[in-house]
Amino acid sequence: xxxxxxxxxxxxxxxxxxxxxxxxxxxxxxxxxxxxxxxxxxxxxxxxxxxxxxxxxxxxxxxxxxxxxxxxxxxxxxxxxxxxxxxxxxxxxxxxxxxxxxxxxxxxxxxxxxxxxxxxxxxxxxxxxxxxxxxxxxxxxxxxxxxxxxxxxxxxxxxxxxxxxxxxxxxxxxxxxxxxxxxxxxxxxxxxxxxxxxxxxxxxxxxxxxxxxxxxxxxxxxxxxxxxxxxxxxxxxxxxxxxxxxxxxxxxxxxxxxxxxxxxxxxxxxxxxxxxxxxxxxxxxxxxxxxxxxxxxxxxxxxxxxxxxx
Amino acid sequence: xxxxxxxxxxxxxxxxxxxxxxxxxxxxxxxxxxxxxxxxxxxxxxxxxxxxxxxxxxxxxxxxxxxxxxxxxxxxxxxxxxxxxxxxxxxxxxxxxxxxxxxxxxxxxxxxxxxxxxxxxxxxxxxxxxxxxxxxxxxxxxxxxxxxxxxxxxxxxxxxxxxxxxxxxxxxxxxxxxxxxxxxxxxxxxxxxxxxxxxxxxxxxxxxxxxxxxxxxxxxxxxxxxxxxxxxxxxxxxxxxxxxxxxxxxxxxxxxxxxxxxxxxxxxxxxxxxxxxxxxxxxxxxxxxxxxxxxxxxxxxxxxxxxxxxxxxxxxxxxxxxxxxxxxxxxxxxxxxxxxxxxxxxxxxxx
Numbered sequence: 206x207x208x209x210x211x212x213x214x215x216x217x218x219x220x221x222x223x224x225x226x227x228x229x230x231x232x233x234x235x236x237x238x239x240x241x242x243x244x245x246x247x248x249x250x251x252x253x254x255x256x257x258x259x260x261x262x263x264x265x266x267x268x269x270x271x272x273x274x275x276x277x278x279x280x281x282x283x284x285x286x287x288x289x290x291x292x293x294x295x296x297x298x299x300x301x302x303x304x305x306x307x308x309x310x311x312x313x314x315x316x317x318x319x320x321x322x323x324x325x326x327x328x329x330x331x332x333x334x335x336x337x338x339x340x341x342x343x344x345x346x347x348x349x350x351x352x353x354x355x356x357x358x359x360x361x362x363x364x365x366x367x368x369x370x371x372x373x374x375x376x377x378x379x380x381x382x383x384x385x386x387x388x389x390x391x392x393x394x395x396x397x398x399x400x401x402x403x404x405x406x407x408x409x410x411x412x413x414x415x416x417x418x419x420x421x422x423x424x425x426x427x428x429x430x431x432x433x434x435x436x437x438x439x440x441x442x443x444x445x446x447x448x449x450x451x452x453x454x455x456x457x458x459x460x461x462x463x464x465x466x467x468x469x470x471x472x473x474x475x476x477x478x479x480x481x482x483x484x485x486x487x488x489x490x491x492x493x494x495x496x497x498x499x500x501x502x503x504x505x506x507x508x509x510x511x512x513x514x515x
Numbered sequence: 516x517x518x519x520x521x522x523x524x525x526x527x528x529x530x531x532x533x534x535x536x537x538x539x540x541x542x543x544x545x546x547x548x549x550x551x552x553x554x555x556x557x558x559x560x561x562x563x564x565x566x567x568x569x570x571x572x573x574x575x576x577x578x579x580x581x582x583x584x585x586x587x588x589x590x591x592x593x594x595x596x597x598x599x600x601x602x603x604x605x606x607x608x609x610x611x612x613x614x615x616x617x618x619x620x621x622x623x624x625x626x627x628x629x630x631x632x633x634x635x636x637x638x639x640x641x642x643x644x645x646x647x648x649x650x651x652x653x654x655x656x657x658x659x660x661x662x663x664x665x666x667x668x669x670x671x672x673x674x675x676x677x678x679x680x681x682x683x684x685x686x687x688x689x690x691x692x693x694x695x696x697x698x699x700x701x702x703x704x705x706x707x708x709x710x711x712x713x714x715x716x717x718x719x720x721x722x723x724x725x726x727x728x729x730x731x732x733x734x735x736x737x738x739x740x741x742x743x744x745x746x747x748x749x750x751x752x753x754x755x756x757x758x759x760x761x762x763x764x765x766x767x768x769x770x771x772x773x774x775x776x777x778x779x780x781x782x783x784x785x786x787x788x789x790x791x792x793x794x795x796x797x798x799x800x801x802x803x804x805x806x807x808x809x810x811x812x813x814x815x816x817x818x819x820x821x822x823x824x825x826x827x828x829x830x831x832x833x834x835x836x837x838x839x840x841x842x843x844x845x846x847x848x849x850x851x852x853x854x855x856x857x858x859x860x861x862x863x864x865x866x
Contacts, residue, residue: 253702254673359790360558389557389729394773394786401783416703419732423775423784460707462732464774466755469736476707 207241207277208410209265209378214238214274216257216264234260236434236496237274242427244377247404247411249425251418251457257434258414262380265412266299278378295325298371302383304363308355314341314366315351321373340369345399361392365399372403380412385420397424418461422446427506430454435497437490440507450509452490453497456483518586519690519723520546520569525583527561527568530576536794538564540747541583546691551717551724553738553755555731555770559791561747562727566693568593569725570608571600587691606636609684613696615676619668625679626652626664632686651682655712674705681713688720695727710737731774735759740827743767746792746802753828763822763830765807768848785845801833809834809842 214235222229235257242248250258263269265276267286276284283293298321301307308317318337322328328336338348344365355363364384371379384400385393397420404411415421421428422442429439430453438451449455459479463472489512491497497510527539539561546552554562567573568580571592584591592603604610609632612618620628629651630644639647645664652660655678668676677697684692694713698706714737717724726737734741734755741758743751743766751764762768772785789806792798798805804814811833813819822835833839843849 253704361790390731391557391769391773391787392790394775394784395788397775398784398786417775418703419775456704460704462707462710462730462736464732464735464759464771466735466738466759472736473711476711 208244208279209412210241210275210277211261211265212239212275212277214261214264214276215272216260216269217272233434235264238429238431238434238436239274239500240429240436240439242410242412244410245404245408246426247413247424249421249428250412250414250431251416251421251428252431253416255433256431258431259382261431262299262382262412262414266297266380267294268299295374296377298374298376298379300364300367300371300379300381300384303387304360304367305387307367308363310355312354313351314346314353314355317355317366318369318373321370325374336373337369340373343372343403344369359392360388361395364388364392364396368396368400368403372407372409375407376409378410378412380414382414383416384413386415386417393420400424418446418457430457432497433495435510436500436508437497437510438508439500440504444504444507448507450503450507451497451511452479452483452486455479517548518545519548519588521584521586522565522569523584523586525565525568525585526581527564527573527578528581529578531795534795537797538578538747538794539568540797542744542747542749544742544749544752546723546725548690548723549717549721550739551714551726551737553726553728553734553741554744555728555734555741556744557729557791559794560744562744563695565744566610566695566725566727570604570610570693571595571597572604572610602636605632605689606687607689608691608693609687609689610693610695611677611680611684611697614700615673615680616700618680619676621668624665624667625671629664629679629683629686632683636687647686648682651686652679654685654716655679655682656708657682673701674708677701677705677709678712681709681716685716685720689722691723691725692717693725693727696729697726698733699728699730706733713737731770743770746797747794748802748831750803750832751828751830753824753830757825757828761824761828762844762848763824763828763835764803764832765809765834765844766803767830768844769806772845772848785848801831811839 215237216235217231217233219228220230220232238261250261252258260269264271271284275282278293281293315337318340319333322333322336337351341348341350346362346365385396388396403409413424425442427441428445430437432453438445438454445454446458449458456479459476498512499510500508501511502508522542522544524541524543525539526541529536529538542565556562569585573579580593585593626648629648633639633644633647648664649660652663657663657675657678671679698709701709710733728734738755740754742749743764745766751758751767758767762771769785769787773787775784787806792802800816801814801819804810813833819831819833821829821831823829834842
């Protein structure tokens, strides 16, 4: 039994219009997404802005209502849970993209990290402080930080505070929504290394949402590529990077800037090839409505959205 | 090649309530005609402030040039009046900013924003400007230019907006184009398109580009020369090959090692510990020393001068001094250097 299973998840947002403000249409932000992940693994969700990767993550944790579909966590159906059954939610936490806006500027670090503890666990003041200090140590911040405010920290340190808050309740699944894209490269490496360390230490499972394929490749075991709310390809890291099948995946992989200056010309050439192929065969890979087809397995781990005929 | 722009011992500071923040602490570089110079560094390293000093867009009076000269075609433009600068900006030096969502005027049609500079600097009539605007929009790859010109920025997608910003910057055939993280706010596929577009246009117009970024992948793609900035100073400068195949400064090692690339699979990234220094009280000696695992004792006392590695390559680290112990770059960086070198036979390991 998979640790987390998402079956045919749909999240549609109504578009209101007309004089009565009736629903005239829907935006299909997530339109039939299925995947499952195993305990202790890292699953990457990749796509351009607007592809629905963040909405998928938010639907799993319950920040967006699922229109249809089923999300099973550890055997429990957690689709659109009511407040009363919040217990499972404790085990799923989120790290947000922007460490500058995801921490309340008016609260001290102590209050920020203790907030989930206060919600779920009845602790005395001393116990609470002890727990927060433990967490701070775990994420590599000094104990004086406890009385400081978010603006007194750098971006990387703030992201660590966000991580400390996320792991305060000893969750089992963490959804990390572009946790490093707002950070500088040197700090990015610190946070990525650190996320890998705590994954090992605490046995965490990650869903890693991102668009930087270098980071995704570094962090993830399995990857799903999204385009306009649907999957175009899913597979292990090797499937996706060494053997991309869908034209959209190829285009994404080709767009990554190579760090080696000597490869410049080859890369431009390759990119133009892929771009040409993309334009020519767009109709073969996408349906009349511009959406991807259903996924077909081409190996045990590798699924590609190909048209019915073949 | 002649030097188009020369910056000599530039120091820029900001006055704040808590004291003077030394954002740029004495940098020298030059820019030749038709070349692309990338300035790389973390946020707060002073790279954007440098370009703002060149275009005199510092928030005065808090931000000011303390000392130094900026020579544009031999003329010191730090002494220029605002009026003279206005002529220079847009015509000879223009800038593409990071965020296309905020650098366009939302209440003005895109065509008009592009034509503005043409009418002002090149004294075109409205009709001429319109024609040139269509030409520019086509040059930057915006289809249906005639229709697009009458649209507002919100009707453009992010990538299209950045193309429009590039069109504005190019309107007067500037001699220098300053691109301040032009692709950071864009998706990877669009980033690749914009970078190629800028290179194509550079080839066509033979303008020089100063490219500000923290993404070394982008640098490897576009730059002829690279200047690495840390804490308001240039710590290493050289050709793109020098910096990627034969980096000498530990900070450059750190930057190269901390980038997850498609080849670096399971290994731990080489992170630079700690965070950049507080520029209110810059540390004595080498500013990078507290984060440098190869730091020598002298690093905490004396600032290293620029050591020459080759004709094109300079680095400011005591490790290059003849008495310094020979230290090899960390393994992961070495592996990368070898990886680069093996793809290319003509390069020597040591210069």
